[in-house]
Amino acid sequence: MTGAPLAMLELATELLSCGATVYVVPLSKRGGLMSELSRRKMKVLEDKSDLSFKTAMKADLIIAGSAVCASWIEQYAARTVLGSSQIAWWIMENRREYFDRAKLAFNRVKKLIFLSESQSKRWLAWCAEEHIKLKTQSALVPLSVSDELAFVAGIPCSLSTPLFSPEKMLEKRQLLRNFxxxxxxxxxxxxxxxxxxxxxxxxxxxxxxxxxxxxxxxxxxxxxxxxxxxxxxxxxxxxxxxxxxxxxxxxxxxxxxxxxxxxxxxxxxxxxxxxxxxxxxxxxxxxxxxxxxxxxxxxxxxxxxxxxxxxxxxxxxxxxxxxxxxxxxxxxxxxxxxxxxxxxxxxxxxxxxxxxxxxxxxxxxxxxxxxxxxxxxxxxxxxxxxxxxxxxxxxxxxxxxxxxxxxxxxxxxxxxxxxxxxxxxx
CATH class of the missing domain: 3.40.50.2000 (Glycogen Phosphorylase B;)
Known part of the structure; x- marks a missing residue:
């Protein structure tokens, strides 16, 4: 499992750790995603089912995690009078074919979010070519290293404890390397x-x-x-x-x-x-x-x-x-x-x-x-x-x-x- 599903899985995990109630609507079930969602005890709703749209209407925040979410966003917008006030769209692709797939839904959301400066400039340039004016200024939120990986790498994180301090984890990392x-x-x-x-x-x-x-x-x-x-x-x-x-x-x-x-x-x-x-x-x-x-x-x-x-x-x-x-x-x-x-x-x-x-x-x-x-x-x-x-x-x-x-x-x-x-x- 790589790319957008993994990034969204980690985001959902972080939100859960903060006490949030999280529902996941997977658009793709490939690559071990479903088993990992089950292991982490996350609530899963079927894509495009009425239940997913009704649940979304009650949410404080909807985070769409890929350009391929365009179809779901369009269908959600057609079912609600709430408009775009709940939706942040975190786009993780950089090819024109994904832009073309998503462009009609850009103004259905509150905020477009990109991963990198180069991606942001490219997508905004395409918007200019297509004469698409966004309602609000886009934002930049890059990916980060998960706490699980940072812990093994010996980087201070939420999993660090006196027993498993970053210094001790660096020693264990060397043992792992040798093994x-x-x-x-x-x-x-x-x-x-x-x-x-x-x-x-x-x-x-x-x-x-x-x-x-x-x-x-x-x-x-x-x-x-x-x-x-x-x-x-x-x-x-x-x-x-x-x-x-x-x-x-x-x-x-x-x-x-x-x-x-x-x-x-x-x-x-x-x-x-x-x-x-x-x-x-x-x-x-x-x-x-x-x-x-x-x-x-x-x-x-x-x-x-x-x-x-x-x-x-x-x-x-x-x-x-x-x-x-x-x-x-x-x-x-x-x-x-x-x-x-x-x-x-x-x-x-x-x-x-x-x-x-x-x-x-x-x-x-x-x-x-x-x-x-x-x-x-x-x-x-x-x-x-x-x-x-x-x-x-x-x-x-x-x-x-x-x-x-x-x-x-x-x-x-x-x-x-x-x-x-x-x-x-x-």
């Missing part, structure tokens, strides 16, 4: 880089794998485009997702090609001086201190994954078996604290518009991990370049910069610690 790394088969000489999200083109996992291959084998990038056509990653950057649904109709036995990820202007012909320098620089993914790179990608079990894209990644790994010693997978990300504790750095490689905000980015920072992120969306607002992490550009050119940034952290463990300490204080 998890041992279970993974890692040594003190391994630099574990983690990237956690649903697996789809917009998250940039293939670019990360190709970067890892360059570091592992000192090899040039692929000369052929990857998933079906030369413009695949261009489509990702332009958010043309229409053709993606057609892949589901393809035979599962069809070989999916993999994307070319580096800039066209770079010459990687075998035997060239440039290629020899690249191989020398990235030889064996080993840093000056003898550290070796390990990359953990998750979550393989997410219901939000794009199956054809996952198949393409697995096909790529089959073609480059040497990566099997470097790339690790996690089936789910329900126990993220343990993964953050075991890691040495975090990669946020989202493409296109980037992350709307980046929940996992701030979670990784809470555990003192330097973040290697794309210079886009919410990531560039969270990560301070050369202070709390390193930024790289989108797409093919950015993949090569990411390779250099990974090598830099591999060569400089003290620099990783410096960036991580800045993040924990932030």
């Amino acid at each position: 998890v790394r041992k279970e993974m088969g890692l040594t003190d000489n391994d630099m574990l880089v983690v990237s956690l999200s649903s697996i789809n083109p917009g998250k940039g996992q293939f670019l990360l794998l190709e970067t890892t291959r360059l570091l592992t084998e000192g090899a040039p990038p692929l000369n052929r485009s990857a998933v079906k056509s030369q413009d695949y990653h261009k489509r990702t950057l332009l958010h043309n997702w229409k053709q993606f649904g057609e892949w589901k109709k393809e035979s599962s036995t069809e070989v999916l090609q993999l994307p070319q990820v580096f800039a066209k202007g770079v010459n990687y012909k075998a035997g060239t001086e440039n290629d020899r320098r690249t191989r020398k620089l990235f030889s064996l993914t080993e840093g000056k201190q003898g550290e070796k790179l390990k990359v953990l990608i998750g979550s393989v079990g997410s219901k939000s994954n794009k199956v054809p894209y996952v198949k393409a990644l697995l096909n790529f790994l089959n073609q480059h078996s040497n990566l099997s010693n470097t790339v690790l997978w996690t089936p789910s990300t329900t126990r993220v604290a343990a993964l953050y504790a075991a890691a040495d750095a975090y990669v946020m490689n989202s493409q296109g518009l980037g992350e709307t905000f980046g929940r996992v980015t701030i979670e990784a920072m809470a555990f003192g991990l330097p973040v290697l992120g794309t210079d886009a969306g919410g990531t560039k607002e969270i990560v301070e370049h050369n202070v709390t992490g390193l930024l790289h550009s989108l797409g093919r050119p950015g993949a090569q910069v990411l390779a250099h940034n990974l090598q830099y952290l591999l060569n400089n463990p003290l620099e990783r610690q410096r960036m991580g300490s800045k993040e924990e204080r932030k």
Whole structure:
């Protein structure tokens, strides 16, 4: 469970802890949401049932937690004379298709709330294009680290007690790190880089794998485009997702090609001086201190994954078996604290518009991990370049910069610690 449902679940939990009465109207029941609502003993109402609308009319506050709430808001507005005075709409998406889906309901609510400055500017610019004037000024409310995660990270929070003080939790975090790394088969000489999200083109996992291959084998990038056509990653950057649904109709036995990820202007012909320098620089993914790179990608079990894209990644790994010693997978990300504790750095490689905000980015920072992120969306607002992490550009050119940034952290463990300490204080 990720994104809007998780954010709303945590918000509901906080409201309950303050003594509020909370009713949840889930628009989607996927990803373990319902079992978690049951575990937390939250009252659930069916979406679009009369009971949900009648209950909402009696509420002091209605918080809609996604652009996809537009239909519910429209139906609620048609049933009540209360107007928009109760509704705060916390929008968590950043693509135009979500704006188009939601725009007719903007003035049905009291307040629009965004996650990041970049998202806010983009949506307000679209409003201007469509000549939509909001009734009130929008607000900015970014996500935060949950108390449960902060507690494990050793950050003071509501769960801290004299017996489990932040200092003692930091000691336990180190024990957790040692245990998890041992279970993974890692040594003190391994630099574990983690990237956690649903697996789809917009998250940039293939670019990360190709970067890892360059570091592992000192090899040039692929000369052929990857998933079906030369413009695949261009489509990702332009958010043309229409053709993606057609892949589901393809035979599962069809070989999916993999994307070319580096800039066209770079010459990687075998035997060239440039290629020899690249191989020398990235030889064996080993840093000056003898550290070796390990990359953990998750979550393989997410219901939000794009199956054809996952198949393409697995096909790529089959073609480059040497990566099997470097790339690790996690089936789910329900126990993220343990993964953050075991890691040495975090990669946020989202493409296109980037992350709307980046929940996992701030979670990784809470555990003192330097973040290697794309210079886009919410990531560039969270990560301070050369202070709390390193930024790289989108797409093919950015993949090569990411390779250099990974090598830099591999060569400089003290620099990783410096960036991580800045993040924990932030």
